[in-house]
Amino acid sequence: MPTIQNVHPLSHAKSKPADFLLKIRRHAWLYVLLLPTLIYFVMFHFIPYYGLSIAFKDFMPVQGISGSPWVGLKHFNDLFHSSDFSRLLVNTLLISLYKMVFGFPAPILFALMLNEVRMIVFKRTVQTITYFPHFLSWVVFGGIVTxxxxxxxxxxxxxxxxGWQPIDFLTSPHYFRGIIVLTSIMKEFGWGAIIYLAALAGVNPELYDSAIVDGAGRYQQLIHVTLPGIMPTITLMFIINLGHLLDAGFEQIYVMINPSVYEVGDIIDTYVYRIGLERGQFSLATAVGLFKGVIGFILILGTNTLLRKLGQRSIW
Incomplete structure (x- = not known):
């Protein structure tokens, strides 16, 4: 009869660090390539978490973070009871929702249309022209729009x-949000389509052949083959975009805003810039930023959980 060898549980536990060190030694150069990225995230994404304590302190630059007195939720109370808070929140949500409703489908539709083009030279030329604005800063692109x-x-x-009368678009509250949404789509839809074009390239061609055999036309192939094939990518990008719902686009709005349209265009990020850097109220600005981060985390967590229950692809 075969004998069963007794393995001490500690021997298995000791082998795990050894295996880990062996993997590092075996793939040493890959970890060296990964090291700059790890250093970047530690320096700019983990260490700065210590600075979030400013939101709960009456921060004084002379005394530093550790020497500043604790004030608890004072700055959050000031924020929520501020006369500007409701206006800032409404403006931020409206602009972000407009961008999501009109801007999120734009690269998907463009990728679907570009995928139907069979002239490779024309297809690559259009793609190059449309994603070029992404590489322009908002200072340059906003200057062109202005x-x-x-x-x-x-x-x-x-x-x-x-024969029409000239319109002062940039100082009219009626046009400002529309201009912000439209110019944002113009700048980013070509770059965003790259992700969906890559997803379209991964759809199995045999599915189209089977659909053609079953008598499906171009529209039926789009509905029953193409869209289901890229739906995991669409849901993943939707989760990511929803997490940035309170990021209405600081650079774009800061370049294009003026006092005449503060009532409809002033958002949380521009308010943080003014009170933080221009007025020196660092604690209040940090409290606003922390509020945004918490809301974004809740939105990502909730959306991801909902998509998992619906059987769709999720982040985790």
Whole structure:
């Protein structure tokens, strides 16, 4: 009869560190390549967590973080009872929701249309032109938009040419949110389509052949093959975007905003910049940033849990 050898549980526990060290030794150069990324995240994403304590202190730069007195939730109470808080929250949510409703489907639709193009040269040319604006900073891109929308700009010149009155787009509260959403889509939809084009390339071609044999046209193939094939990517990107619901786009709005449209365009991030860097209220600015982070974490956690219950792909 075969004998059963008794293995001491400590021997298995001791082998785990040895195996780990063996893997590091075997793939040493891969870990060396990974090291700069780890250092970056530790320095800029983990160590700064200590600075979040400023939100619960009356921070004084001369005394430092450790020497500043604790004030508990004072800054959060000041934030929630501020007359500006409701306006900032509404503006941030509306602009973010508009960007999600109109901006999230844009790269998906563009990728689906570009995927149907069979002329490779034309396809690559269009793709290059559309994702080029992503590499422009908002200072440059916002300056171009501002030049087009000024009273003496190209858009107003066209309006005057057809007999209409010029419109001051940049100082009108009626147009500001629409301009923000539209220019955001124009700048990023081409770059966002790259992810979905990669997902489309991963769809099994045999599924299309089977659909054609069953008599499916282009529309039926889109509904029953293409969209289900890229749905995991769509849900994953939706979770990521939802986690940034309170990030309405600081750089874009800071470049294009002016006092005439503060009522509809001032968001949490621009408010944090003003009170934090311009007025020196670092504790209140940190409290606002922490509030945003907590809301974003709750949204990601809730959406991920909901998608898991619905059987869709999730982050974890």
């Amino acid at each position: 030049t087009f929308l000024t009273p003496s700009g190209v858009i107003n010149a066209l309006l005057v040419g057809v």
